[in-house]
Amino acid sequence: MSTLSRRDFLKLFPGISASLALTSLYPSLDSALLPVSDTPNIILLVLDAMSARNLSLYGYARETTPNLSCFAERATVYHSHYAAGNFTSPATASLLTGMYPWSHRAMNIKGTIKRSLLEKNLFALVGPEYFRTAFTQNMLADVFLRQSRAHIEMHLPLTTFHLNEKPILVSEEFQADPLITSYAFDNPIVSYSMLNTLLLNYWNVLNWTNLKQYSAQSDDYPYGTPFNTYNYFHNDVVYEGVKKLVLRLAEQQKPFLAYFHLYSPHEPYVPRKEFVDIFADLDIPTKWEHPLSTGKEKFSALLGYRKHYDEFIANVDSEVGFLLHALDREGILKNTYLFILADHGQLFERGEHGHLTPLMYDPVLHIPLIVYAPGQKTRRDVFSPTSNVDILPTILKILGKDIPASIEGKPLPGFGGQEDDERSVFSIEAKRNSALLPLTQASISMIKGHKKLIYYLGYPGYEDSFELYDVQDDIEELNDLFRKDIASAAIMKEELLGALVSSNHALRTS
Amino acid sequence: MLKRLPSSKDIASVYAVIAFMIQIWTVQVLFGQLPSWSSYLNVHEILSVFAYRIAESFMECLLVLGVLLFISLILPPRSFRDVFVVRGTAFAMCFLGSIILFWKRFESDPGILMADYTQTWTVGTILLTVLSSHASAKIEAVSDFLDWVSDRITVFLYLLIPLSLVSFITVLIRNIR
Numbered sequence: 121m122s123t124l125s126r127r128d129f130l131k132l133f134p135g136i137s138a139s140l141a142l143t144s145l146y147p148s149l150d151s152a153l154l155p156v157s158d159t160p161n162i163i164l165l166v167l168d169a170m171s172a173r174n175l176s177l178y179g180y181a182r183e184t185t186p187n188l189s190c191f192a193e194r195a196t197v198y199h200s201h202y203a204a205g206n207f208t209s210p211a212t213a214s215l216l217t218g219m220y221p222w223s224h225r226a227m228n229i230k231g232t233i234k235r236s237l238l239e240k241n242l243f244a245l246v247g248p249e250y251f252r253t254a255f256t257q258n259m260l261a262d263v264f265l266r267q268s269r270a271h272i273e274m275h276l277p278l279t280t281f282h283l284n285e286k287p288i289l290v291s292e293e294f295q296a297d298p299l300i301t302s303y304a305f306d307n308p309i310v311s312y313s314m315l316n317t318l319l320l321n322y323w324n325v326l327n328w329t330n331l332k333q334y335s336a337q338s339d340d341y342p343y344g345t346p347f348n349t350y351n352y353f354h355n356d357v358v359y360e361g362v363k364k365l366v367l368r369l370a371e372q373q374k375p376f377l378a379y380f381h382l383y384s385p386h387e388p389y390v391p392r393k394e395f396v397d398i399f400a401d402l403d404i405p406t407k408w409e410h411p412l413s414t415g416k417e418k419f420s421a422l423l424g425y426r427k428h429y430d431e432f433i434a435n436v437d438s439e440v441g442f443l444l445h446a447l448d449r450e451g452i453l454k455n456t457y458l459f460i461l462a463d464h465g466q467l468f469e470r471g472e473h474g475h476l477t478p479l480m481y482d483p484v485l486h487i488p489l490i491v492y493a494p495g496q497k498t499r500r501d502v503f504s505p506t507s508n509v510d511i512l513p514t515i516l517k518i519l520g521k522d523i524p525a526s527i528e529g530k531p532l533p534g535f536g537g538q539e540d541d542e543r544s545v546f547s548i549e550a551k552r553n554s555a556l557l558p559l560t561q562a563s564i565s566m567i568k569g570h571k572k573l574i575y576y577l578g579y580p581g582y583e584d585s586f587e588l589y590d591v592q593d594d595i596e597e598l599n600d601l602f603r604k605d606i607a608s609a610a611i612m613k614e615e616l617l618g619a620l621v622s623s624n625h626a627l628r629t630s
Numbered sequence: 631m632l633k634r635l636p637s638s639k640d641i642a643s644v645y646a647v648i649a650f651m652i653q654i655w656t657v658q659v660l661f662g663q664l665p666s667w668s669s670y671l672n673v674h675e676i677l678s679v680f681a682y683r684i685a686e687s688f689m690e691c692l693l694v695l696g697v698l699l700f701i702s703l704i705l706p707p708r709s710f711r712d713v714f715v716v717r718g719t720a721f722a723m724c725f726l727g728s729i730i731l732f733w734k735r736f737e738s739d740p741g742i743l744m745a746d747y748t749q750t751w752t753v754g755t756i757l758l759t760v761l762s763s764h765a766s767a768k769i770e771a772v773s774d775f776l777d778w779v780s781d782r783i784t785v786f787l788y789l790l791i792p793l794s795l796v797s798f799i800t801v802l803i804r805n806i807r
Contacts (some may be wrong), residue, residue, distance in 0.1 A: 203662040231670040290686070296805045300675060303667065304682035316659070316683065318652055319690045322729050325748050 137570050142549055149545045159554055160494055161456040162246070162515055163366065165443075166215070167380040167436060168258055169475060171465030172201065174430055175484045177490075182399045184433040187441025192490050195458075196500040196534045197274070201489035202507050202567060203464040206549045207475045207573040208260040211463040211505060211508065216242045216264055218512035218527035221548040222623035225370070225555040230260055231475075231541065232299070232555075233267055236630075240524050242379070243271035247521070253525035255364070256381035259306075261463070265379075266291075266298040276365075280349045281358040283334060293313050298405075343390045343428065346373035348383040348486070355392075359439040363446045370452055377515075381463070382565065384436045387474060391435035399430055403479070411582050412478045412563075426468040455505055457518055459511060462487040466613050480574045481563040481597050485547045490595040491532065505567045506532055506538040509547070513537075544568045544615060558624035571605075573612040586613060632754045636714035642787065643780040645717035649790045651726040663736060664692045670730040678804065684797035691794075694722060713767040720766035720777040721759055725763050728755040 122415065128525045157215055172178045175185045205221050212225035213219075213233050217240065221227045225234045238244065241264075254265045255276040262614050265275050277292055290305035291298055304314050331496030334345040334352040345352045362380050369376040404426070406419055417425075441461070447453050464475055467484040475484050489506065490516075509529030517536035533535035550562035561578035569593035576585040588602040588609050602609050635641075651663055660683055667676050698718045702710045710717055732751055766772050 126697070225670070226743055228666070228669045230666075230778070237670075294805060297678075300678045300804070301682055303675075304679045317690070318655055318726070318729055319687065319693070319732070322732065322748075326752060554668070556672075 130294050135378060144557045147188075150208050151162070157160075160518065161370070161452070161457075162250075162377045162518070163328055163447075163459070164215075164377075164459045164511070165439070165440070166212070166236075166256075166261075166379070166380045167460070167488075168261075169210055169384050169386040169464060169466045170433065170436070170462035170488060171467075171483045172486045172488045174426070174433055175488055177488065180430075181249060181402055182430050184430050187437045187439040187444070188488070188490065190441070191444050192311075193462075193493070193499045194496050195490045195492040195534075196496075196502060196618070197618060198489040198491070198506050198532065199501060199503045200460070200505045200567070201487055202505065202545050202547055202565075203462070203509050203524065204547055206477065206484045206547065206563075207462050207551070208258050208463050210527045210548060210550075212258075212261045213264055213462075215463065215508045215511050216268070217626075218509050218523075218529040218545050219445050220509060220623075221259070221550065222559060222620070223526075225549040225627075227548070227553060227555050228301075229551055230263055233264055234555075237526075238270075240269055240272070242515065243268045243377070245512065245516055245521065245524070246519065249374065250367060251372050251376040251380075252501065253369060254381075255280075255362070255365075256379075256385070257353070257383035259349050261381045263299065263302065264332050266302055268297075269298050269448065278348075279351065281361045282291045282406055283345070283354050283357070287395065312453060317422055337354055340356075340393055341390055342393055342396050344388065346384055346390050347388055348386070351385075355382075355435065355439045356442075358382060359443050363443050363526070365451060366447060366452060366528075375455075384439075385429060385460050385466075387434040387466075389425070389432040391428070391431040395438070397431070397434040398434060399427060401427075405598065407596070407598065409470045409471035410479055412576065412579055414473065414477055414488060415472045417471055417473045420471055429466060433494050441516070453494065454494065456492075456557075457494065457515075458492040459515075460490040460583040461508065461511070463508070464598070476551070478563045478576065478579060480547060480549060482572070482591055482595070485565060486591075489532075490536065493535070495581075498593065500534055502533045504533060504541045505543055505545040510537070537610075541569050544619075546616075558627055559620060564620065566612060566617060566619075568612055568615075571612060572597075572609055573602075573609070573616055575613075575620075588612070631703065634707055634711055636702055636711050636718075640718075641699070641716045642696070643715045643784055644722065645691065645695050646784040646787050647780050647792075648721045648724045648726065650689075650786050651730070652691050652694070653684065653687045654786075655730055656683055656700075659701070660720060666689060678800065681797040681800035681804075684793055685801045688794035688798060689739075694726070694737075698722075701788050715780050716767045716773045716776045717763045719780045720772075721763045723776075724762045725755060725759040728758060779800045 142569070163561045175188065177181045177185045177189045178199070200302040200337055205211035209229060209231045210221035210227045213224045214399050217224045217233060217237055219237070224237055226232055231240065243254070246252060252272045253274040254272050256262050256265060256621050257278060259278060262278050265272060269275055277289060289300035293470060294301040299581060337344050346355060367379060369378060370551060388599060401533045401538060404423065409416065454547045465487050467473065467479060467481060469481065469483065470479065472479055478486065505530060510532050513527050513529045514532045514535045514537070517531040533539040544565040547565040553559050553561050559577065564575045564577065566573045570590055572589045572591045575580050586602045586609065587600050589597040589599065590601060591597065660680055664676070665677065698721060702714060766776055
C-alpha cells in the first residue's frame with residue numbers, strides 16, 4: 121500500500137489538464153482492490169451557502185435536488201438542521217469544533233478559532249490513526265484548515281482545481297507557518313479589498329493574462345464561469361478531482377477522514393447551460409424590508425437572484441449525484457459515513473441578498489443535512505432541531521471516541537443521540553464584535569421546538585430588539601409573535617439572555 | 631567590473647529612496663489592515679504578520695536596487711554610474727510611484743484588473759521610467775532636486791534597515807523547524 125502525500129496529489133493537478141490526467145488514471149482503480157477496513161472512513165461534503173429552503177429535498181416548489189432526494193432514500197435526513205452562524209467563518213468553525221461562535225470566537229470575516237481549542241477540533245480529535253485530508257475553495261474556511269494543519273496529513277491549497285493561471289500563494293512556501301503567512305500575503309488579489317505587497321502583487325496581476333476569457337459569458341456558462349475569491353473553476357473538474365482523491369484515499373492502509381468544503385452554490389450563481397432557465401416563476405410573498413437590511417435590494421431583483429441561485433443548486437446537485445454514484449459504484453460507501461451539509465444558507469428577502477447580514481431568518485440558517493451510514497438501505501427522517509455543532513460529537517461517537525465536555529453539540533439522533541424537540545439550538549452573528557471581547561453587538565437566534573427567537577443586540581437604532589416566529593406554522597416568518605405569545609417569548613428570552621451572559625462570563629474568566 | 635558600481639554612499643542614497651517608497655507604502659497598508667486583525671489576532675500574531683510583510687518588502691527593495699546596479703554594470707560609467715543617485719532616484723520614484731498609483735486606482739476600482747489595463751499600465755510605467763531616468767540628469771534643476779531628495783531620505787535608513795533586519799530574522803526563526 122502506498123502513502124498518498126499532498127505533493128503526490130498536487131503533481132496531478134497542473135491546471136485544467138489535471139482532470140484529463142486523472143481520467144486516464146481512473147480505470148486503473150479497481151473497486152475489488154479497495155480494502156474494507158474495520159474502521160469506517162468519514163467524508164464531509166460541505167456545500168457553501170446552500171439553504172435547505174431552496175432544496176426540493178425539503179419540499180421546495182422548484183425541483184432543484186433530484187439527486188440528493190434520490191440519495192436520501194437510503195440516508196438519514198435532518199429536517200430542522202441549523203447553521204451555528206450565518207456566514208462561513210463562524211458557521212464552519214462551529215462545524216469543526218462542535219462549539220457555538222461565542223465559544224470558538226471565529227466570528228469576524230477571516231476570523232480564527234480560539235487557539236486553546238485547536239487541540240479539540242475535528243482533525244485533532246479524530247486523531248492520527250486516520251489519514252486526515254482537507255480541501256476548501258473558501259478562503260475563510262481555509263483559515264481553519266491552516267490553523268489545524270498540524271493535524272491534517274493532506275491539506276490541498278485553495279487553488280487546486282482552478283482553471284486560470286494561479287496567483288502566487290506565498291503562504292504555500294512557508295509550510296511551517298501557514299496561518300500567519302496567509303494573513304501576510306494571500307489576501308490581496310483575491311478579496312479585492314486589501315493590498316499586501318507592492319511588486320509581488322503586481323507581478324501576480326500581470327500573470328492574469330487569461331482571466332478575462334473566463335470572466336466573459338460563454339456558450340457553456342451563459343452567466344459566466346464559476347468564480348470564488350481565488351479565481352475561476354468548473355464544477356465538473358472540481359467534483360472529478362474530489363472523486364479521484366477519495367479513490368486514492370481508499371487505497372491507503374489507514375482509514376481516512378476527508379473534509380471537502382466546496383464553493384458552489386455560493387454567489388455568483390453561474391450554472392452550466394443545461395441548468396439555465398429550467399424553472400418557472402414562483403409565487404413568493406413580499407416581505408417588509410428589515411431596518412437592519414444592508415442590501416436594500418428591490419423585490420424583483422431578489423426574485424431574479426433566487427432563480428439563478430436555484431438553477432445553480434440544480435447544477436451542483438447534478439455534480440453531487442455524479443460523485444455519489446461514483447463512490448457507490450467503486451464500493452467506497454460500503455465502509456464510509458458520508459455527511460452532506462452546508463455551512464450556512466442564503467437570503468433573498470426583506471431587502472437582503474446573501475449572507476453577510478445581521479438578519480437571522482431561516483433561509484440563511486436552515487441548512488441541509490443528510491447522513492449516510494455504511495450499508496444503510498432505508499430512509500430515516502429526523503424533525504427535531506439539530507445544529508452543525510452536532511457534527512463533531514456525532515463523528516466522535518461513531519468512532520467510539522470520547523466527546524470532550526467543552527463541546528456544546530450532541531450526537532445526532534440516529535447516531536447515538538436522541539430526538540429532543542425541546543432542545544435549544546443557537547445561531548450567532550457577531551462579525552462587528554471583537555472576538556477578544558464580550559458580545560455587545562450581535563444577532564442571536566434560538567430555536568426551541570418549532571419556535572424561533574431572534575435577538576438583535578447593540579445595533580444603533582435597533583437596540584435590544586426581539587422577534588419570535590413559529591417556523592412550523594409560519595414558515596415564511598411573517599407573523600412576529602413576540603408581543604402575542606408572551607409566555608413563550610418570556611421563557612425563551614430568559615434562556616437566550618442567560619446563555620449570552622454565560623458565554624460573556626466564560627470569555628472574561630478564560 | 632566592480633569599478634562600474636557606484637560608491638556605497640550613492641548606493642545607500644538610492645536604496646533609501648527605494649526603501650522609503652516600498653516600505654512606507656507597506657507600513658501604511660499594514661496600518662490600514664490593523665483594525666480588522668486586532669479583532670481576532672493577538673499581538674504576537676499581528677507582529678508576526680508585520681515581520682513577514684516588512685521582510686518581503688525588504689526583498690523587493692533589494693530586487694529594485696539589484697536592477698539598478700545591474701544597469702550600472704552594463705552601461706558606460708558616464709551614463710549611469712556617475713549619475714547614479716540622480717538617475718537611480720528618478721528610476722525609483724517613477725517606477726515605484728507608478729505601481730503605487732496603480733494600486734491606488736485599484737482600491738477605488740477593482741475592475742481594472744479585469745480590463746487589459748495592466749499591460750498598458752506596465753508599458754507606460756517602463757517608458758516613463760526610462761525617459762525620466764534619462765532626462766533627469768540632463769536638467770540641472772531636476773538633478774539638484776533628486777540629489778536633495780535622496781540626501782534627505784537617507785535618514786530613514788536608520789529606521790528602515792534595522793526594521794528590515796529584525797523582520798527578516800523573525801521570519802527565519804519562525805521557519806526553523
